[in-house]
Amino acid sequence: SVSSFNKLIVMGNLVADPEIRDIGDGLAKFTVALNDSYKGDDKPTYLDCEFWKPGKVAGYMQKGKPVLLDGRIKQERWQAQDGSNRSKLVMVVQRCTLVGTKTESRELAADFA
Numbered sequence: 001s002v003s004s005f006n007k008l009i010v011m012g013n014l015v016a017d018p019e020i021r022d023i024g025d026g027l028a029k030f031t032v033a034l035n036d037s038y039k040g041d042d043k044p045t046y047l048d049c050e051f052w053k054p055g056k057v058a059g060y061m062q063k064g065k066p067v068l069l070d071g072r073i074k075q076e077r078w079q080a081q082d083g084s085n086r087s088k089l090v091m092v093v094q095r096c097t098l099v100g101t102k103t104e105s106r107e108l109a110a111d112f113a
Helices: 055-060 102-112
Strands: 008-014 019-021 027-034 045-052 066-079 085-098
Touching: 055 085
Parallel strands: 045 085
Antiparallel strands: 008 027, 008 066, 019 027, 027 045, 066 085
């Protein structure tokens, strides 16, 4: 059998502040808007994400902020109320890097040290 490879790296802007759930060590659910840099007239692609054990970084994730995400993709499946089968792709984030000015990056680095 052929083994598979599931790795996803994206950079986009948070559509809203993350929804933080107190499950285990925490779960942050959020959506990022991904824009094609070479086409200014295209509408963004919206990607739903879940980040288990986000730690302190979740407190700095705010609407409009750019983030660099590293993780994998998974497919969620469910049955709608009308009986139809539904699915969507979700990114399971394994690492989140906040992207900002040099000053912001230094402040964050100091806070996480």
